[in-house]
Amino acid sequence: MRAMTINEPARQVPLYGEYEVVVLGGGPAGIVAAASAARAGRKTLLIERYGFLGGMGTAAGVTNFCGLHGNVYGEAIRLVQGMASDLLARIDHLNGLNAPHLILGKVFAQAYDTAAYKIAADQLLASHKVHILFHALGAGVVMGDDNRIDALMVETKAGRQAVRAEIFIDCSGDGDLAVWAGAPFEIGDEHGHPLYPSMMLRLNGIDPVRAGDAWRTIPQLMEAATAAGTHKFPRKSAIVRPQKSGIEWRVNFTQVAREDGHAINGVEPDDLTRGEIEGRKQALAAFEFLRTVPGFEKSYIVDLPPQLGIRETRRIKGGYQLSGEDVLGCASFEDSIGVNGWPIEAHVPGDVVFTFPPIPESRGYNELPYRMLVPEGVDNLLVAGRCASMTHEGQSAARVSGACFVMGEAAGSAAALALSGNRIPRDIPVEKLQETLKQQGAFIGRDEPVPKGL
Incomplete structure (x- = not known):
């Protein structure tokens, strides 16, 4: 051996x-x-x-x-x-x-x-x-x-x-x-289970007038999409808010887990590797959903950060x-x-x-x-x-x-x-x-x- x-x-x-x-x-x-x-x-x-x-x-x-x-x-x-x-x-x-x-x-x-x-x-x-x-x-x-x-x-x-x-x-x-x-x-x-990490993203190209206070309506739109079976979400509580310029918004929509459902462990290299890949998949899915929200139809991903957000x-x-x-x-x-x-x-x-x-x-x-x-x-x-x-x-x-x-x-x-x-x-x-x-x-x-x- x-x-x-x-x-x-x-x-x-x-x-x-x-x-x-x-x-x-x-x-x-x-x-x-x-x-x-x-x-x-x-x-x-x-x-x-x-x-x-x-x-x-x-x-x-x-x-x-x-x-x-x-x-x-x-x-x-x-x-x-x-x-x-x-x-x-x-x-x-x-x-x-x-x-x-x-x-x-x-x-x-x-x-x-x-x-x-x-x-x-x-x-x-x-x-x-x-x-x-x-x-x-x-x-x-x-x-x-x-x-x-x-x-x-x-x-x-x-x-x-x-x-x-x-x-x-x-x-x-x-x-x-x-x-x-x-x-x-x-x-x-x-x-021994830590808090779940998230993959953040930022969107640009939002119409701030049409989007309005979209953070207030997005939870209801998520519930409707879940009920209709058009989208699945890793967590309920989504954070979608504007940056300094109203055309750019930050998105905290994800929750990255192992196959057993527990949180990714940020000090295990294999976990981190899987978490980065899964986080980007979830970020893309969040973006595809947000493109159905008024004001977000022409938005695009302007940033996926260098790493998964470890809590x-x-x-x-x-x-x-x-x-x-x-x-x-x-x-x-x-x-x-x-x-x-x-x-x-x-x-x-x-x-x-x-x-x-x-x-x-x-x-x-x-x-x-x-x-x-x-x-x-x-x-x-x-x-x-x-x-x-x-x-x-x-x-x-x-x-x-x-x-x-x-x-x-x-x-x-x-x-x-x-x-x-x-x-x-x-x-x-x-x-x-x-x-x-x-x-x-x-x-x-x-x-x-x-x-x-x-």
Whole structure:
């Protein structure tokens, strides 16, 4: 019988560089983590697998910021401030930011142009002198003594290279860096099934006058098409909304599953391969249906994104796991580093189910504890974004871009504080981190007045 493994010869790996802070992953958490660490004067490198920033927001074509806003006692408020405000202003300056729009009559989201997001993110990092390495895929770590990461291995067009840092921040979305370093993790619900992914698409050539508020009538048209047997849909809750220009609309219509009906697992290569192909098939079917909707008859697909939109894979276990009860109960924490105003968004078989805190009776947001950024078992590592320490239900809410901005800014600031005090991130004075974040314009909850306006 042939061996099922191959021994790779030992080799000397070139050292790409040495930094104080290295961030893996250029999504919303990674963008602001790198920028906030560099703003504090730390030599910072951001490593990203693609040639652009934005994470699922650009690579998966999400084109919509969720979680920037909350419903506070019945009033819509933009809760996520700080460095996210700088990024939003840059996107808006490029004429790439929509006005916030209401979701389910309860909470706001805000659409953007993906090209503007990419450019604005470049500008933000350049303004803080962040070093960037694009087209570099994380491939493993070399551990040092005392539960510390010595180096991160990356694969580039120049071959395998190593990057050293004093503190690493895992913003990979999948928790890759943390898992390679030995941090414990979970995947999915109690049965190991993650949230379903989706393949986004954008259409152009829509007649905005004839289309009108088509997002209100499309669900009824879907029901009629299903009853007539002319179309089948992978899920009930379709999102079809206009971009900045009314002739271009974004479409979130798909739900990608394995043959057994469970969600594609985004850290299994064969699953990802099948998911990409199935996602495009579903996107084409959605487009063919939408061409029957008034105003969409002459539309065409202007963009299928570079990758499938992954909502959940690994969640790293840290000092605290944010839970669904925390979200619905609007929990407070002594070590809060910001807030999340997005509800639980459960992608269940064939549908999307939103569960909100009581509205308008409650303040509508939960605080996010610093402990969820600090993984167990690794001393010079922080984790921010959708792979931070949360339960399946908690992650169903706090995985969105608003909460990722919050976690990223806190992680970058915490790394800088740890370096300035010669401490590991787990042992920094949280009160000093909170004061730093407030000085930078972030809203962390606690005893602060709630921001005003959208």
